[in-house]
Amino acid sequence: QVQLQESGPGLVKPSETLSLTCNVSGYSISSGYYWAWMRQPPGKGLEWIATIYHYGSTYYNPSLQSRVTISLDTPNNQFSLRVTSVTAADTAVYYCARDRRDYYYMDVWGKGTMVSVSS
Amino acid sequence: QSVLTQPPSVSGAPGQRVTISCTGISSKIGAGYDVHWYQQFPGTAPKVLIYGNNNRPSGVPDRFSGSKSGTSASLAISGLQAEDEADYYCQSYDRTLSAYVFGTGTKVTVL
Numbered sequence: 698q699v700q701l702q703e704s705g706p707g708l709v710k711p712s713e714t715l716s717l718t719c720n721v722s723g724y725s726i727s728s729g730y731y732w733a734w735m736r737q738p739p740g741k742g743l744e745w746i747a748t749i750y751h752y753g754s755t756y757y758n759p760s761l762q763s764r765v766t767i768s769l770d771t772p773n774n775q776f777s778l779r780v781t782s783v784t785a786a787d788t789a790v791y792y793c794a795r796d797r798r799d800y801y802y803m804d805v806w807g808k809g810t811m812v813s814v815s816s
Numbered sequence: 817q818s819v820l821t822q823p824p825s826v827s828g829a830p831g832q833r834v835t836i837s838c839t840g841i842s843s844k845i846g847a848g849y850d851v852h853w854y855q856q857f858p859g860t861a862p863k864v865l866i867y868g869n870n871n872r873p874s875g876v877p878d879r880f881s882g883s884k885s886g887t888s889a890s891l892a893i894s895g896l897q898a899e900d901e902a903d904y905y906c907q908s909y910d911r912t913l914s915a916y917v918f919g920t921g922t923k924v925t926v927l
Contacts, residue, residue: 802850
C-alpha cells in the first residue's frame with residue numbers, strides 16, 4: 698500500500714526559497730506513475746502546482762511555472778518541490794500525491810505540511 | 817486558482833438526498849476530460865470519492881454517486897448521514913492550460 702509523507706520547514710521568510718520533500722513508501726517511484734504537488738491556502742480551495750513522471754518529464758501550473766521546480770530523488774524514493782521568491786500568498790498546506798494520468802486525477806495523498814511565509 | 821464553479825454550501829436533513837454541481841468551460845469538462853470528486857474533513861487531506869465521472873474507489877459507500885453531462889458534472893449523496901459533513905471538491909483537466917483544475921469547493925452541512 699503506497700503512502701506519502703511530506704516534510705518541510707514550517708516557516709519561511711519572504712523572498713526566500715521554500716523546499717519540500719515527499720517520501721514515498723510501499724512503492725518504488727522509479728517503477729512508474731506520475732507524482733504531484735498541490736497546495737491549499739488557509740480557508741481556501743485546492744491548487745495543483747506541478748507533476749513529474751518517473752522518467753523525469755515535468756508539468757507545471759502556468760501560474761506558478763516561473764517560480765517552481767519539481768524533481769525526483771529515486772535513490773531515496775522521494776520527490777521534491779522548490780518554490781523561489783516566496784510571499785505571504787504562498788502560505789498554505791502543501792500536499793504531495795500520486796498522479797493518475799490514465800484518468801487525470803490524484804488517487805493517493807499525503808497528510809500535508811503547513812508552510813507559513815512570514816518575516 | 818479555481819476555474820470550476822461549485823455552490824459554496826448545500827445542506828440537508830439526515831436521510832435526504834443532496835446534489836453538488838460542478839460547472840466549467842468547454843476546454844475542461846466539455847473537452848472530454850473526466851470529472852473527479854474529493855471529500856475533505858477539517859485538518860485532513862482530500863480523499864478520492866469519485867473518479868472517472870462515476871467510479872467509486874473501494875471502501876466508498878454507494879450512497880455517493882457521480883455524473884457528467886456536457887460541460888457540467890454533479891455529485892449526489894443519498895441517505896445523507898452526519899458523517900458526510902465535510903467539504904467537497906470537483907476536479908478535472910484543462911486542455912488549454914495543460915493543467916489540473918479544481919472546483920471552488922462546497923461545504924455540506926447535515927441539519
